[in-house]
Amino acid sequence: SLYREHRRPQYHFSTRRGWINDPNGMVFYEGEYHLFYQHNPYEREWENMSWGHAVSRDMIHWEELPVALHPDKTGTMFSGSAVIDFDNTSGFGKPGKPAMVALYTADSPDRQVQCVAYSLDKGRSWTKYAGNPVIDSKEKWNSKDTRDPRVFWYAPSKHWVMVLNERDGHSIYTSHDLKKWDYQSHVTGFWECPDLFELPVDGDPNNRKWVMYGASNTYMIGQFDGKTFTPEHGKYYFSAGSIYAAQTFNNIPASDGRRIQIGWGRIPQQGMPFNNMMLLPTELTLRNTKDGPRLFSYPVREVSQLHSSSQKWAQLSTDEANRRLADFSGDDKLYIKTTLRLSHATDAGLSLSGQRLIGYDMNFNLLNGMFYSPQNPTSMELTAEIWLDRSSVEVFVDGGAFSWSAERKADAGNTEGFRFWGNNVTVTSLEVARVRGIWP
Numbered sequence: 001s002l003y004r005e006h007r008r009p010q011y012h013f014s015t016r017r018g019w020i021n022d023p024n025g026m027v028f029y030e031g032e033y034h035l036f037y038q039h040n041p042y043e044r045e046w047e048n049m050s051w052g053h054a055v056s057r058d059m060i061h062w063e064e065l066p067v068a069l070h071p072d073k074t075g076t077m078f079s080g081s082a083v084i085d086f087d088n089t090s091g092f093g094k095p096g097k098p099a100m101v102a103l104y105t106a107d108s109p110d111r112q113v114q115c116v117a118y119s120l121d122k123g124r125s126w127t128k129y130a131g132n133p134v135i136d137s138k139e140k141w142n143s144k145d146t147r148d149p150r151v152f153w154y155a156p157s158k159h160w161v162m163v164l165n166e167r168d169g170h171s172i173y174t175s176h177d178l179k180k181w182d183y184q185s186h187v188t189g190f191w192e193c194p195d196l197f198e199l200p201v202d203g204d205p206n207n208r209k210w211v212m213y214g215a216s217n218t219y220m221i222g223q224f225d226g227k228t229f230t231p232e233h234g235k236y237y238f239s240a241g242s243i244y245a246a247q248t249f250n251n252i253p254a255s256d257g258r259r260i261q262i263g264w265g266r267i268p269q270q271g272m273p274f275n276n277m278m279l280l281p282t283e284l285t286l287r288n289t290k291d292g293p294r295l296f297s298y299p300v301r302e303v304s305q306l307h308s309s310s311q312k313w314a315q316l317s318t319d320e321a322n323r324r325l326a327d328f329s330g331d332d333k334l335y336i337k338t339t340l341r342l343s344h345a346t347d348a349g350l351s352l353s354g355q356r357l358i359g360y361d362m363n364f365n366l367l368n369g370m371f372y373s374p375q376n377p378t379s380m381e382l383t384a385e386i387w388l389d390r391s392s393v394e395v396f397v398d399g400g401a402f403s404w405s406a407e408r409k410a411d412a413g414n415t416e417g418f419r420f421w422g423n424n425v426t427v428t429s430l431e432v433a434r435v436r437g438i439w440p
């Protein structure tokens with residue numbers, strides 16, 4: 001039956017049928033988190049791009065709704081974003097009924113243009129604006145790569161901002177009605193699926209920075225005045241592996257104030273009626289580190305409802321830790337939190353039936369192959385939280401300073417189970433919890 005297939009993610013969103021890629025149109029409205037996404041409803045492969053749609057009240061339990069945007073004569077429906085037009089700047093709304101407005105790219109063999117659609121029934125049905133496209137910048141950039149509008153309200157100047165991938169980076173446009181857009185500026189060094197948002201550093205409301213994001217999870221930290229982004233730091237990455245093209249929610253209530261991101265998990269699903277999935281929603285924060293301010297990404301607190309009670313141990317040798325984990329190696333859904341203390345090990349970590357979940361190379365500061373410098377460079381301690389689902393693994397290191405995701409490989413006869421490895425490694429702490437599924 002539905003959601004029971006042997007590779008089906010049990011606590012992540014995936015579509016019932018067909019292909020998915022980028023999250024689109026992420027917006028919170030009247031108690032619902034809306035997740036639209038790049039979707040081919042007909043096949044497991046990338047084609048016929050449409051906007052799929054799912055809603056949730058907690059970002060954990062999702063309900064898939066009918067396709068929101070279908071291809072039309074302007075093109076197929078590429079990535080974009082959605083806002084709530086509370087002041088009816090667009091004129092699409094009705095009294096007491098602000099429009100949910102989507103800005104998306106229509107892709108045709110010739111060009112990629114930016115278009116508008118709106119909904120007056122909480123995203124269930126959509127009307128495409130008769131004046132589409134609203135931006136056609138192919139000639140200006142001498143490039144077809146003009147796509148992925150990311151729109152938000154810039155309160156200080158009371159205008160809309162659009163960040164748009166154009167050729168070799170991200171451009172800023174502004175608008176007063178979501179229809180007429182004025183080009184303002186451009187920053188090079190990014191590719192696809194921009195995002196731009198403001199965050200306090202260490203929660204200090206008087207020390208706020210802007211983060212410019214690109215699809216490969218790279219970012220710059222800087223200033224933004226409503227028209228121009230001025231980088232001060234970067235470019236850095238905070239997440240690697242299977243994640244791509246993440247987006248953050250618009251319109252999270254000020255009383256909540258979180259910046260919440262969902263990334264596309266490029267997890268191939270061989271032999272399944274669906275392909276790929278979404279990764280866990282994470283809260284993004286800016287924190288001062290020994291290297292300066294950096295972006296952290298850590299699962300939203302709503303994930304705690306997925307845990308059952310956990311078992312905990314302290315100060316184990318790797319052999320002892322392996323014995324504790326032996327009971328769990330057959331579980332399809334598991335949460336493991338562990339702190340490792342390395343001494344002169346060059347390489348240490350934890351694997352599951354031959355697949356490395358974490359592997360830290362102390363000589364080159366590589367964590368799962370990516371450069372990562374531990375928060376305390378001399379203690380040689382590393383904490384990893386590992387979320388295993390039927391076909392995926394996500395790892396959050398040192399409270400979200402670095403995260404990593406991958407396909408969970410099928411066992412293929414390897415019955416080794418969990419194995420900590422490394423010379424003179426102490427498993428300072430180990431915590432294991434079974435994880436609940438979200439499907440009825």
Ligand code: FRU
Binds near residue numbers: 021
């Ligand atoms: C990123 C991307 C976007 C584009 C979409 C098409 O994964 O290439 O730039 O809008 O996918 O599906």
